[in-house]
Amino acid sequence: MLLCLTANHRNASFDVLEKLSIAAPAATRALVEGSDFVTGAVVLATCNRFEAYLDIDEPLTGATAVAVRSTIEAMSAGSGVDHDDLRASVTILTGDDVAEHLFAVTSGLESVVVGEDEISGQVRRALDAARADGTTSSTLEQLFQRAAQTSRDVKRRTELGGAGRSLVRLGLELASSRVTDWSAARVLLVGTGQYAATTLAALRDRGATNVRVFSPSGRAEKFALKYGIVAETALPAAIAVSDVVITCTSTLAILPADVANAERRLVIDLGLPRNVDPAVATMPGVELLDLEIISRHAPIEALTATADARALVATSAAAFATAPSVEPAIVALRSHVFDLLDAEIERARARAGDSSETEAALRHLAGVILHGPSVRARELASSGEAARFIDALDALYGVSVPTVTSLPKPERGEQTA
Structure with a gap:
């Protein structure tokens, strides 16, 4: 369960x-x-x-x-x-x-x-x-x-x-009330992961061109080369010449001492765990926007679009819930067909000897023949009609399907393709 x-x-x-x-x-x-x-x-x-x-x-x-x-x-x-x-x-x-x-x-x-x-x-x-x-x-x-x-x-x-729907873009929207011209703003990006790449793309969409990067783990040079920006090696000095500092890394990166020489800086903390010590907000001339502040300004959702999406989600969840009920029937059909195939192959071997190429071709053909019924079975299960497929198996092939409520549990760590 x-x-x-x-x-x-x-x-x-x-x-x-x-x-x-x-x-x-x-x-x-x-x-x-x-x-x-x-x-x-x-x-x-x-x-x-x-x-x-x-x-x-x-x-x-x-x-x-x-x-x-x-x-x-x-x-x-x-x-x-x-x-x-x-x-x-x-x-x-x-x-x-x-x-x-x-x-x-x-x-x-x-x-x-x-x-x-x-x-x-x-x-x-x-x-x-x-x-x-x-x-x-x-x-x-x-x-x-x-x-x-x-x-x-x-x-x-x-x-x-x-x-454009993202927490990054929401944070930049809030920052835009403090940044009059992104093209003239000096921006320092702290972090070099996928979140940093997303943030850089959002900054460029707003017209930011003067973006530099610092990495607490020393990966700034590689990131800068990949995205065509400048790497920084000293955090306090980089902050001192920046208008906006955006953090999106995995560690605590900015302490009060790092902004001691800042005159007026906007710091946006997009990290979890938090990347900026909350005490930074008490430093003169520093304004801090963190996730808690950003989340309070989340826009009202588009009701119609959300209703449509929730209806689709509910339908998909219902299909997932009913799908297991038809899997034993599909397994039973495959077992029936391949048991018949194995018996015929054994008879052919007894008459004409081994022919691995012919055997492989027959097994492939059996798989192709079974594909259509398997797809149809899952379609019926998705619409709550799995019983039709199970009854058809009994009527056509005399294959009975045991009643089950869930799939067998695999060994720990087992994966599916």
């Missing part, structure tokens, strides 16, 4: 989210490796949400409650967030609700900026990290792959996926 623990900008403070984002990777590995009933886990930690998606064994009595308690204890121990505070900040979802929630998250429907175009990449990287750590499962693979497809459908078929 699927289980999700979610804390986001609506029900948790940014301090809690920041601590969870640091603790999540190690705590997730410990959770899966130390459990007899958690068969998979994928954790998503972004600037405005924390999500733990778990695949748990259903037959275990009380598994859901035990999984919730174990997850909260693991995350609390790893992050330093008080157990009771964490429990109060987390919403728990189970079963079919998990798919609809993840599909909505991946489509940007639950973001600070509704319809933002960065979250789908963050979800994809969360799955990649779980694969690398060996904590994913077959069911979670299917869930996240369907979430990615749903996100693409929302962007393609609704108005929600409009260009």
Whole structure:
């Protein structure tokens, strides 16, 4: 069964989210490796949400409650967030609700900026990290792959996926009330990851041309060469000659001492964990825009586009929930056909000897023949008519399908293509 623990900008403070984002990777590995009933886990930690998606064994009595308690204890121990505070900040979802929630998250429907175009990449990287750590499962693979497809459908078929929806662009919109001419502004970018590249693109869209980069990890030269900007090696000196400083890295990068020589600077902190010490805001001549301030100014969502997107998400989630009911029938059909094929191949071998090329061709043909019925079976399942396919198998081939409620659980760390 699927289980999700979610804390986001609506029900948790940014301090809690920041601590969870640091603790999540190690705590997730410990959770899966130390459990007899958690068969998979994928954790998503972004600037405005924390999500733990778990695949748990259903037959275990009380598994859901035990999984919730174990997850909260693991995350609390790893992050330093008080157990009771964490429990109060987390919403728990189970079963079919998990798919609809993840599909909505991946489509940007639950973001600070509704319809933002960065979250789908963050979800994809969360799955990649779980694969690398060996904590994913077959069911979670299917869930996240369907979430990615749903996100693409929302962007393609609704108005929600409009260009430019992102927390970065919202931060720059707020900064524009302080920056009269971006083309004349001296901008320092702190960070060299994908988020920094997104920020640089947004700056250029606003006309910024004088952009330099500093990297706490020493990767500024490589980033600067790739994007045609100037690299800085000394942070305080670079800040001193900048009008706007934008941070988007993974560590605490700017301390009060770094802005001691600043006369009038706008600092935009887009990082989680926070990149700028809050005390920087108390320094003379410095104005700080952080994620908490930026999120308060999120625009009102476009109601029609959001309604269309949510309807599409609900349809996709319903299809995901019903799809497993037809998989055993597809397996039964394939087994029936390939059993017949194997018997015929054995008879042919007895008469004419081995012919590997002919055997390969026959197996390929069987796969081609089975493709159409398999696709049709999933289409019927998506519309709630899986029983029609199952009845047809019995009527045509005498193939009976056992009643199941979920797919078999794979070995821990097993993945699907």
